[in-house]
Amino acid sequence: MSLITLNRDIEQHYLQYEGDSKPKLIEEPKGWKSADKQITRSKDDNEFISKNAKDVRFFGLGREYILQTIKLYGEKAKIRYTIVKENPTNSFDFYQDVYFLDLIKFKDKKGVLSVKIEEGGIAKVVKSKGGQNLEYNRVIDLYGNNINPVLKQTIALEGRKIFLKSTIKAGSSVTKTRIKTRGNTRMAIAHFPFKIESNSDKEHIVTPSISEFDKSTNKPDSTQVFYLNSDRRKKLKVIIDMSCWINPVLIDDPKGAEYLKITFRIYKGGLEFNTKRDIELYVDPAPLNHNKRKVAFSLNESLLLEKGDSMALICVTGGVFGGGGLFGDDPGFFQHDFYNADGSVVISEDSEVETTKAPCIYIHDILEKQIEIITGKPKIFYSELFGRKEYGYKKDGIFGGMAVTNGLAIRGFNSAKDDKRASLSFKDLKTSLNATCGIGTMIEKIGFKERVRIEGLDFFYMPSVTVELPNIVEDLEISPAIDFVYSGYTFGYEKGGDGYEEATGIGEYNGKVSYTNELDNIEKDYTLLSKVRADSSAVEFARRKHKKTHPQADTQYDLDSFFLDTKKGSDYILLERKWQDDFELEPEGIYDPNTATNLRFTPGRMRDRRSLFLASSLFSYPESYIRYTSANCNVNLKSQEKGSSLLHEGGAKQVKSYGRAKFQPYWAKFTHKVDFSLSKKLRSKVVIDGEERYVFYGIVKFKVSEDIYRYGYMFEVKESGKGTWKVLLANK
Structure with missing residues (x-):
């Protein structure tokens, strides 16, 4: 930027609205020399460095420029305030200090416009707008301009293998089977009731709710299985360890082929529930036994389920009963209660799906x-x-x-x-x-x-x-x-x-x-x-x-x-x-x-x-x-x-x-005058290990006596007056 000079002052002050091509040279604002100018490292905003000064008072050309800009563009107008500082002993040595005016808080009284100056620029915009949610696919900026969409990559998610384990406990209700026939072969099926203890597969583990099913067909509905309609091919480990009491409620006029068993069944065909496989867990050796008895049954098997398969635990009774009497129409009965069931079914899966x-x-x-x-x-x-x-x-x-x-x-x-x-x-x-x-x-x-x-x-x-x-x-x-x-x-x-x-x-x-x-x-x-x-x-x-x-x-x-x-x-x-x-x-x-x-x-x-x-x-x-x-x-x-x-x-x-701590948990506050050289140094960069780094993020070395030095990370430097420093003591 070319400097516009009216005099040989060692400080020159400029205002420039972002839409203007050249800066405006103005008088030095009142209070600038004594303003509370400081450079601060934020402790709560991820290390932002900010500069600000309060109660800077513009008059003359500066005041006119600010008011005219506000009139044309409003209080959200961005006005850059630049101070060009010359070395008092070398006019070829200078630096530029840049601020922005906070026009939202200006006060104009008796020909003097008071305003806070601050870091402004991108920092202020990011802090102001950074909390707004932005859709991933957004192609318009916050000012209505079209922008290119963000560059997307494609990732192949190979999948996390997850161990799923679900446990269902035997329910307390009574399961009943009942056959009433007149010399015909009949079968009764009842599904064990369960209650879920832990469920790692909520899409498929269900609780059977119907405990009596008295038909010759063996097709239930979705309320009578404990594992419903697998969504894909999978390998499950099923462990059944249960017992129950069997009470023969009524055995009347048996004619043959009687049986009583407890079966693990796999259905296929989704909601069609076609029998795919039966595994008999218990077969009663004396189905016509009129005495109550306790039976135990178990299963420990790895099973391959296809999509649409379901699983159930059922009590099955059957045989030929009745058919006597003058016309052969006297009924026979085969009724049982399965009660006081105890134990559980555990279904586990090394679960994974395709990429x-x-x-x-x-x-x-x-x-x-x-x-x-x-x-x-x-x-x-x-x-x-x-x-x-x-x-x-x-x-x-x-x-x-x-x-x-x-x-x-x-x-x-x-x-x-x-x-x-x-x-x-x-x-x-x-x-x-x-x-x-x-x-x-x-x-x-x-x-x-x-x-x-x-x-x-x-x-x-x-x-x-x-x-x-x-x-x-x-x-x-x-x-x-x-x-x-x-x-x-x-x-x-x-x-x-x-x-x-x-x-x-x-x-x-x-x-x-x-x-x-x-x-x-x-x-x-x-x-x-x-x-x-x-x-x-x-x-x-x-x-x-x-x-x-x-x-x-x-x-x-x-x-x-x-x-x-x-x-x-x-x-x-x-x-x-x-x-x-x-x-x-x-x-x-x-x-x-x-x-x-x-x-x-x-x-x-x-x-x-x-x-x-x-x-x-x-x-x-x-x-x-x-x-x-x-x-x-x-x-x-x-x-x-x-x-x-x-x-x-x-x-x-x-x-x-x-490892070695970088700092000690102590603040050190002290005063040391900030002259031209220090001000310029604080705003400059150094090369460390081949990389440019800001001076302010390094360590300040300071003397507490003629022969004793301390060290600290800079957090706040107030440049006006005596110069006030606040540093975090470094562990040097």
Whole structure:
């Protein structure tokens, strides 16, 4: 930008509405020198650095320019305020400090317009609009401009093998069989009543409700089976271990071929209920026995069910009765009660279904698109953490293959079904990534351009000294940094780990886990939960109700978003990462680890990605432990990432195992004048290990006496007056 100069002042002030081609040189605002100017690192908004100054008063050309802009474009107009500062001893040395005016809060009185100035720009827009839910398929930004749809990938979901186990107990009601014939062969069938104790297959496990069936036909209806209408070919293990009493209520005029048995039956043909196979569990050796007796029966067999098959447990009696009398029409009877039944039927399945495909979006791509929708500016997102070489980054980021999708997409509905439309806000996604991966967010300035940058937490806590204060500091005050100290922690996901309607006790590991430490003098817990899910069980249950097989069905997962940890497959199809991709050994404590996914996103790993804060907040207690307290998910999982030690989700973690703490949990406040050189330094970048990094994310070295130095991470610098600094003491 070319400078417009009217004088040789060492500070020049400019206003520029975003639609104007040139800046307007104005008088220095009143109160600017004494304004409460400060640079602040946010503790609660993922490391945003912001600058602001209160009660800056514009007059003359500045006031006129602001009022004219408001008249033409309203209070939402974006006016950039730029201060060009020259080195008092070298006019060729200068820097530009850029702010924006907060016009919503201006006051104009007696020829002076007072207004707050702040970081503004993209930061303000992102904070203002970031909480709005955005549909996955959105192609219009928030300002009505058409944009290209987000780039989608295709992932092959090979499936999570799930162990399903259901138990039904014998019911208390009496089962009755009754035959009344006049010399004919008849059969009576009654189905045992049951009550469900645990149900991991709610779509098929049912409770028979009719206990008497007195017909020669053997076709029941859907109320008389305990396993109804299999949706696919599957292998089930069925274990029956039961007993009951048999009471011969009436045996009258038998003529032969009598039988009494208890049978396990498989039906075929869906709701036609055609008998496919009978397995006799008990055959009474003396069916005409008039005495009550207790019988036991059992089954332990692996069975192959086809689509449309059902299962039942039945009492069967039959024979020829009656036919006497003058005309051969005297009836005979064969009636029995089956009562005091005891025991259970256990149905278990190593359940898996064939691979399905679904659309998903790389995290880098959805963040870039959401920021474009919010700001109206394309391609202003940068992240080495989520970047990929094909996007121009030097290497694939640690989470470059991380993707997101939703329940409807998993089911083949392309994010919309009837009146359902999946959506996700930038704020919720950022919160979820912070919980899962440990991230910070900043607005990075490159010349006059801005971009949103998201990186891992270490990026914002560089161990290098980037600023050294020349003088001994004054008014030094040390106090506990209770902002970073907690007595307990909860990591994981708002949804997942339990609450599955389709199954119980399935052993899902990506839920919610709480831990505690030995601090007993503070009542404060730290909760970090992702709004986006990562439980592979929910993904599996959603895809098992695919559009192809369940076009009209709804599921509880339809509008939920899911993280997927992916890798490149063949033919441009993504695959989910398995333990062999990232771990030393096969994980322990979970069912079928070879189909387990999202193992890098467990609550224990979410906890350890914040080791910077855990080790530092417990700086004085390196020998202590962070211990498990409670969970809504499986915490038996033990896994070991390549190059790391074994992690037990429900185990104890010694603080010193996190390594050297980066900071000590203490604030240091002091004063030290901020001159031209320091102001410029605080806004500049340095090169560390070949990479550009912001000075403000490094360590300040300051003298507390002539020979004693302390170190700290900068959190707040008030540049006016004596210069007030607030730093988090570094562990140097």
